[in-house]
Amino acid sequence: MKLDPSEVLRVAVLARLDVDPDEAHALSRQLSDILDYVAKLEAVDTNGVPPTANAVQIPGPRRPDTVRPSLPPATAVAGAPESEGNDILVPRILA
């Protein structure tokens, strides 16, 4: 399965990765190899086998609807590149 460099660049944009055109060529070869490797599974007959999304086959647990303490806001915003008071600041999104 061939992934061409333009597709690599498109996926890089969606993932917010800064990939230059030279890298895109190398990555397209490497990613194509990975896809080829995974594509080997297509030789197996999977009719009637439900897709597996989790390693464990049990229903998901649920919790009661009770409120628990949240983090202090100073801690919550501490990891943000920029903050002011309780607010996380980001470059303006809309003009």
Place this chain on the structure above:
Amino acid sequence: MRYEAVIGLEVHAQLKTASKIFCGCSASFGAPPNTHTCPVCLGMPGSLPVLNEKAVLYAVRMALATNCRVNLESRFARKNYFYPDLPKGYQISQYEAPVAEHGWLDIEANGAAKRVGITRIHMEEDAGKLVHDPHRPVSRVDLNRAGTPLIEIVSEPDMRAPEEAGAYLRGIHAILRYLDICDGNMEEGGFRCDANVSVRPLGQKEFGVRAEVKNMNSFKNVERAIAHEIRRQVELIEDGGTVIQETRLWDADLGKTFSMRGKEEARDYRYFPDPDLLPLVLDPAWVEEIRAGLPELPQAKRARYVAELGLSQEDAGVLTADHALARYFEEALSVYNKPRPVCNQITGALLALLNAKNLSVDASPVPPERLAALVGLVEDGTVSGNTAKTVLEKMAATGRPPREIVEAEGLVQVSDEALIEQAVDEVLAAGPDEVAAYKGGKTKLMGFFVGETMRKTKGKANPKVVNGLLKKKLEA
């Protein structure tokens, strides 16, 4: 050429849970920024989401109330995109296996009944909120809303007119309120709607290219925005242009939709099953228990009001469109069981009063049992229907019960024929010209005589008695 519009709606309803969908942070609205966050809703590495049981219950309630098939096994998926209000870089939603599918809602619009299909209902988490700083080139991120529970209700493209979309939306809103699972506040964003709109030549089978219209924060605006978008697309096609698939924002002040360009449109969400969440598996017995516990829904209630209480379709529709109003009506009925006069007092004077004061029925200054007492006074002849309006206003202003107001202000209706006859005689004696004209065929003057008599009696005379006496004397 004539065109037909094709409309589908996506409704997001915030569920009224105490905590968020995957963590124990409070889901309440209006707290100071970033005070309801934790490692799970901030998307910290190593944290794990655990599903809120009540959010599931609410989603299943809505599914059953809209005739959906509940999927006993559904799954959560990651919808990947980058935006500052989305801390994880993905939204947990449901994609190929939603909690419910294949429902419908019956609506009435433009004088016709119609069934609108519901494609699916899925559960998801909300994003945070961005506030754009008016003075500096920054946006402020508040993540209190990030991770609060939503259901998205997706309709089939079954609607053909803005009024149908409005009726569908009001129907969905009413059901959410009856089920008490969503506060339904459109302005605060607790109930939001996006519309997919396309047009096609009448008779053509294939759909036209659709635009998605966003940013409509009232029922009225949803209808206006869709009507405008239909017009825009038809004009564009007639001028030789083509509609492109895009997202458009409604501007209520300008009454127009605008193209929303840029990264918002780079729509490639790369959905995949969320490995942090195991399948949502429902016990069929639990689903049936929820079904059995559903309250009477708007359409059933409306039908019952017509069939059992003898109300008109229209009145029953007004009372049942708003759950709080229906509850008010039923509480008043439990005190004074005459459905029609109670209904009239509510849909007439009470709603006028509430509208004038811009109050919801829950905040009515006149409680239902007091309104029922007032209707009782009208029905037993103590006050006239006209005076009742004044009494209701005084009840609202003073908080006093109706009988007290009527007695203190001398508003008791006069039904004594002798007293009224005296006033009638005076009125007729004072207007010989009008009497002659009436006898000459100007029967419309009856209104004048009634008005004069009522004025003489300070509005207290029983209008039925006044009418009877005037007729007797003028037509003798």
